[in-house]
Amino acid sequence: MKKITALALALAMSLSLVACGGGDNKTPGGSNAGGSGSNAGGSNANAGGVDLSGLSVTCVVPYDAGGGTDAVMRGLADAAKGSFKNITVENRSGAGGATGMLYGAQAKNDGSIVTMITVELATLEAMGNNAGLTYTQFKPIMMVNSAAAAITVKADDDRFDTLEDFIEYSKTNKVQVGNSGIGAIWHLAAAGLAKTAGTEFNHVGYDGANGAITDLLGGHIDAVAVSYAEVNSFVQSGDLKVLAVMANDRLEAIPDVPTCKECGYEAVLGTWRGLGVPASTPDEVVDELYRIFSEAAESDAFKEFMANTNNVIDIMDGESFNTMIGEQLELYTGLVEELDLKIG
Amino acid sequence: MSLFVEIFTTSLTPMVFLYMAIGVLSGICIGALPGLTATMGVALLLPMTFGMDAAQGILMLLGIYCGAIYGGSISAVLLHTPGTPASAATAIDGYALSQKGEAGRALGTATLSSYIGGLVSVACLWLISPLLAKLALKFSSAEFFLLAVFGLCIIGNISGEDVEKGLICGCIGVLVACVGIDSVTSYIRFSPEGNYNFMGGINYIPIMIGLFAMSQAFENIESIFEEEEVQAKLTNILPKKEDLKKIIRIAPLTGLIGTFIGIIPGAGADIGSFVGYNVARSIAKEPELFGKGSVEAISGPEGGNNGVTGGAMIPMLTLGVPGDAVTAIMIGALTIQGLTPGPMLFSTNKVLVYTIFLGMFIANTLMCLFGFAGIRLFTKVLSVPKVILTPAIFVLCIIGSYAMKNSLFDVWVMLIAGVVGYFLAKVKVPTSPAILGLILGPMAEKNFRTALLKSGGDPSVFVGSVIAWFFIFLIFISLFGGKIKALLFQKKN
Numbered sequence: 145m146k147k148i149t150a151l152a153l154a155l156a157m158s159l160s161l162v163a164c165g166g167g168d169n170k171t172p173g174g175s176n177a178g179g180s181g182s183n184a185g186g187s188n189a190n191a192g193g194v195d196l197s198g199l200s201v202t203c204v205v206p207y208d209a210g211g212g213t214d215a216v217m218r219g220l221a222d223a224a225k226g227s228f229k230n231i232t233v234e235n236r237s238g239a240g241g242a243t244g245m246l247y248g249a250q251a252k253n254d255g256s257i258v259t260m261i262t263v264e265l266a267t268l269e270a271m272g273n274n275a276g277l278t279y280t281q282f283k284p285i286m287m288v289n290s291a292a293a294a295i296t297v298k299a300d301d302d303r304f305d306t307l308e309d310f311i312e313y314s315k316t317n318k319v320q321v322g323n324s325g326i327g328a329i330w331h332l333a334a335a336g337l338a339k340t341a342g343t344e345f346n347h348v349g350y351d352g353a354n355g356a357i358t359d360l361l362g363g364h365i366d367a368v369a370v371s372y373a374e375v376n377s378f379v380q381s382g383d384l385k386v387l388a389v390m391a392n393d394r395l396e397a398i399p400d401v402p403t404c405k406e407c408g409y410e411a412v413l414g415t416w417r418g419l420g421v422p423a424s425t426p427d428e429v430v431d432e433l434y435r436i437f438s439e440a441a442e443s444d445a446f447k448e449f450m451a452n453t454n455n456v457i458d459i460m461d462g463e464s465f466n467t468m469i470g471e472q473l474e475l476y477t478g479l480v481e482e483l484d485l486k487i488g
Numbered sequence: 489m490s491l492f493v494e495i496f497t498t499s500l501t502p503m504v505f506l507y508m509a510i511g512v513l514s515g516i517c518i519g520a521l522p523g524l525t526a527t528m529g530v531a532l533l534l535p536m537t538f539g540m541d542a543a544q545g546i547l548m549l550l551g552i553y554c555g556a557i558y559g560g561s562i563s564a565v566l567l568h569t570p571g572t573p574a575s576a577a578t579a580i581d582g583y584a585l586s587q588k589g590e591a592g593r594a595l596g597t598a599t600l601s602s603y604i605g606g607l608v609s610v611a612c613l614w615l616i617s618p619l620l621a622k623l624a625l626k627f628s629s630a631e632f633f634l635l636a637v638f639g640l641c642i643i644g645n646i647s648g649e650d651v652e653k654g655l656i657c658g659c660i661g662v663l664v665a666c667v668g669i670d671s672v673t674s675y676i677r678f679s680p681e682g683n684y685n686f687m688g689g690i691n692y693i694p695i696m697i698g699l700f701a702m703s704q705a706f707e708n709i710e711s712i713f714e715e716e717e718v719q720a721k722l723t724n725i726l727p728k729k730e731d732l733k734k735i736i737r738i739a740p741l742t743g744l745i746g747t748f749i750g751i752i753p754g755a756g757a758d759i760g761s762f763v764g765y766n767v768a769r770s771i772a773k774e775p776e777l778f779g780k781g782s783v784e785a786i787s788g789p790e791g792g793n794n795g796v797t798g799g800a801m802i803p804m805l806t807l808g809v810p811g812d813a814v815t816a817i818m819i820g821a822l823t824i825q826g827l828t829p830g831p832m833l834f835s836t837n838k839v840l841v842y843t844i845f846l847g848m849f850i851a852n853t854l855m856c857l858f859g860f861a862g863i864r865l866f867t868k869v870l871s872v873p874k875v876i877l878t879p880a881i882f883v884l885c886i887i888g889s890y891a892m893k894n895s896l897f898d899v900w901v902m903l904i905a906g907v908v909g910y911f912l913a914k915v916k917v918p919t920s921p922a923i924l925g926l927i928l929g930p931m932a933e934k935n936f937r938t939a940l941l942k943s944g945g946d947p948s949v950f951v952g953s954v955i956a957w958f959f960i961f962l963i964f965i966s967l968f969g970g971k972i973k974a975l976l977f978q979k980k981n
Contacts (some may be wrong), residue, residue, distance in 0.1 A: 208813075215820060218534075243687060247688065320942055348938060349941075354809070357809075358625065362627070363625075364628035364629075377808050448826075453823055
């Protein structure tokens with residue numbers, strides 16, 4: 145009996161070791177891969193006063209796995225993996241991004257929890273459903289990427305060949321426009337376009353862009369207003385078509401698709417994504433994080449990754465990013481008031 | 489034929505087999521540990537695939553996926569601790585059977601049923617995936633709502649003898665799921681001001697660990713010093729003829745149903761296993777044994793949850809739409825490799841697609857082999873005296889609930905659920921309906937509201953499609969099927 149007990153115990157121990165080993169395995173692999181990078185940066189880091197190479201960093205994505213924000217964060221985390229003890233990505237979706245960002249804003253201020261802050265940081269507050277979330281709770285590290293809204297419909301939808309068709313149709317009929325969540329940027333972008341064009345859409349919110357795109361593919365809604373990166377594969381396969389993008393200039397990936405401006409509707413709206421840490425984080429930690437992540441963002445691996453996933457790299461340092469977020473909050477507060485969308 | 493030659497010479501190298509074996513083994517371990525789910529396992533090992541080529545990476549992830557969905561049943565059977573939510577239904581009868589000293593028989597049934605379920609889903613994936621893919625797009629909010637309501641009807645069947653108590657428990661589950669920021673209007677419900685723990689909603693995995701494992705551990709304390717010898721009989725590891733007959737009657741069918749559930753975006757292995765349990769009960773030869781250690785009741789959910797694995801791959805590969813949370817991460821894995829899942833993948837990367845099909849078959853076979861080989865080992869856990877086993881379960885529960893989101897809040901949730909579960913068991917209230925309510929309540933609510941939002945408040949969307957009617961029919965059958973049957977038989981007599 146004793147023997148069996150001992151055996152079982154040993155077994156349980158070894159099993160748990162195996163399980164733990166599985167988790168730990170990636171650490172040595174990760175630091176090996178980026179070993180030279182962190183060594184090279186070592187002297188720099190010491191000059192700055194903070195060394196984060198022993199830190200385990202968790203990157204919080206306030207949206208579901210598989211979406212655009214998630215993809216950018218995972219790509220960046222992979223490019224930066226050599227500079228930390230280890231780095232993991234965690235999805236905390238819900239409430240249009242408020243859940244994850246609130247978590248990140250109230251997290252430890254030692255740089256171990258870096259949050260993907262997105263345009264919703266401004267739009268949620270403008271809408272009044274921010275659950276106490278405000279951009280001053282964050283100290284932005286940097287902006288990483290930006291994307292304009294792309295008005296996308298089914299490719300075989302004969303009603304709409306151009307944005308003008310779509311707008312004219314919506315003046316006499318009810319069109320369902322899917323977005324990634326009520327009060328989220330794609331909702332406001334679509335609403336902003338409708339306002340400029342003097343029409344109205346019926347906005348349908350989902351938890352993330354994925355659900356909206358799936359519903360569009362199934363023909364349950366008429367259009368989605370999400371980023372081009374999120375619909376790219378379906379445009380390539382010929383299932384969906386983009387009518388117009390809400391950018392200043394045409395997108396490189398789809399040079400034939402006009403901007404809303406060209407069509408006569410002054411709407412330049414879209415998302416931006418960056419990294420932030422709680423506002424109380426010491427400046428030297430933020431500086432070191434900026435150094436690590438901007439290095440990662442400029443690496444070839446990340447550039448290739450972003451090109452593969454049709455995302456546009458758009459880097460901005462923490463200070464200008466902070467100013468920009470403030471301006472965006474003003475812009476969206478104005479838009480929400482004009483459109484009478486305020487909830488809370 | 490030349491395609492297969494190409495697959496075996498280029499992508500299915502011995503190295504890939506090794507990666508898959510590692511994937512399946514670590515999947516089984518991850519699945520067996522409460523709190524570590526298939527989704528988490530795949531997300532954890534995802535960064536390891538960055539350095540591999542596409543086939544190696546995706547096949548290792550597939551191994552983890554299949555292994556973890558199966559692994560959860562090991563701890564469900566032996567310790568009444570579903571390792572993943574997909575095994576919550578297996579815990580009911582699996583543990584009952586292992587209490588009778590037939591843990592080997594229960595595990596053997598679970599292993600074989602999982603294998604059959606997995607095989608059925610791979611067959612569907614291989615042969616008719618483009619056809620089935622279209623089905624995924626037919627589902628919209630109204631259909632999701634009806635699916636969730638149908639799922640909630642299963643409460644009646646997993647409540648054992650006391651349906652009323654089960655319903656009460658299910659309602660508690662739905663109510664607990666209401667906590668947090670509402671996903672349609674962002675209104676904050678039942679949360680103290682500024683507490684993001686509550687705002688984010690209460691996660692059902694710590695609750696599941698608490699209700700099943702922690703409450704069981706509390707109960708063990710009552711008799712912790714009694715030398716209770718449950719001798720695990722290891723004679724029936726390979727199912728005997730009569731068991732085999734039952735398994736073959738049930739597992740392929742629930743595997744097929746699991747495949748369909750997998751195809752539906754947003755419905756995963758947890759729902760697949762509960763529906764599998766329900767189906768098994770309605771076609772069982774001995775439904776009276778359900779809840780008391782029935783082989784059929786293990787075979788149903790195990791076939792169902794592994795059926796989901798292949799099903800979830802169908803919309804992912806053919807449409808680029810994830811079938812569940814795990815495949816959403818796999819889309820990410822493929823994207824990082826520069827590949828875009830979707831219709832284009834079949835024409836541009838045919839070899840990879842068929843490697844995935846074949847790899848999934850191999851992963852399931854490995855899972856079955858490892859499973860049967862390990863049963864003798866696994867059941868040794870039962871010979872551990874309670875004085876040692878019970879504290880070990882405490883530790884596992886705490887680690888498991890903390891590991892989900894690295895949150896102490898979840899540990900408290902687990903502990904409270906454990907205490908509540910202990911007292912519920914004392915008054916003979918079944919606890920699995922609460923899990924069902926927690927998983928399906930939010931799904932029903934959100935889709936009900938989105939459907940009405942889309943229709944502009946017109947309730948006719950709920951009867952607007954063939955699929956909707958199909959689910960209404962299923963709901964009707966599961967609510968009144970028993971009554972109608974009884975009435976018909978009365979008339980005959």
